[in-house]
Amino acid sequence: MATTASTAAVTSLASVTLEVADLPSARRFYRAFGVDTYVGLRASEAPSTGFRGFTLALTVSRPSIVDGFLGAAVDAGATVLKPAAKSFWGYSGVVQAPDGTIWKIATSEKKDTGPDTREIDEVVLLVGVEDVKATKEFYVGRGLTVAKSFGGKYAEFAAGQSSPVKLALYKRRALAKDLGVPVDGTGSHRVVLGGTAEAFTDPDGFAWQPAA
Template identity: 60%
Template sequence: MNTTDAITITSIDSITLDAADPEAAAQFYADAFGLISQVRVRASDAPTSGFRGFTMSLVVPQPANVRALFDSAVAAGATVLKPVEKSLWGLGGVVQAPDGAIWNLATSAKKDTGPATREFDHIVVLLGAEDVSASKRFYTGRGLAVAKSFGSYVDFATPSSPIGLGLYKRRALAKSAGVAPEGTGSHRIRINSDGGSFTDPDGFAWGTSSE
């Protein structure tokens, strides 16, 4: 299907992650982040190794929530890739779930405004692209508007969606996650939206929640 004939994407409603032990993975996401409907898990033994080419982010309203979610994830079995630390843009930490997915827990807020909770503002899936410009054109051809774009980073506008989408140069994304950029095999992720089933230029699969 050409992008000119593509179904317009207006909302990303969930993410499906592949895992060898889907029950354990689902339990991890419930225990660590309180995620039940937004992140789904299905059984898969598709070969995969190294960096899978994407990261997931929980964007939270204050630093205390970053620490609460980080500690909760580690307690539930996540591996620390980057400890919680301050940066020019705010505060964040990176963990890897037992199923292999990488999660960035972050806030741009400098100060706490209330007690720590595991509440978050939104979820963002960031896809590693070999050619960011080509992938950007692919997605704008499917109706997504660009909210921000600079250098090797693109953030799409998804105002009606519970899950945001961005692109980042694959090597830069791996570096930001604290892992080597090399990886082969399945991405082990499907993005569920109202835009139909397709595969993007970097091999990321899209589908519908009913699939």
């Protein structure tokens, strides 16, 4: 979609809505997981197979909190895609919710310095795209402000005052590899991004709608 001077600016991501097949079950899961205040839910039967092209990432302060969120997710019905483990970057694990959404919980710390407080420092909607630079420019043209950028590999936008979730871009293939899933996927992304502008779709097929 071309961006013109008359296009209403988005300025920031205001909300994230997951489209789920079983709304009551999804509500129960996200309450138990402890992230229900960060995402909205709505019923959808849109066909979707394989990798949906995004993940929601929780950044927390220490490994015990990573373990706490992963345990809560699994107890509520999530599937482990990557068990929690130390890496060069810190400590993290990946799970897939019963509705199909993939969640990564991570900390830059490798040693515990306290108990599991279940506190979240940051939530990022990480979108897998074919061309990070092109999609970044598309969003800059729509009014978003770049907070971090690493060439054609990663871009992160500044969060709005009303949004609990940041938007970031990552190469689709690299994102799938990081999450431990095959890159292939078809059909709906099963996520709707809320903004301050009119409805539009980005170059990778992610739909935006005016936030409620």
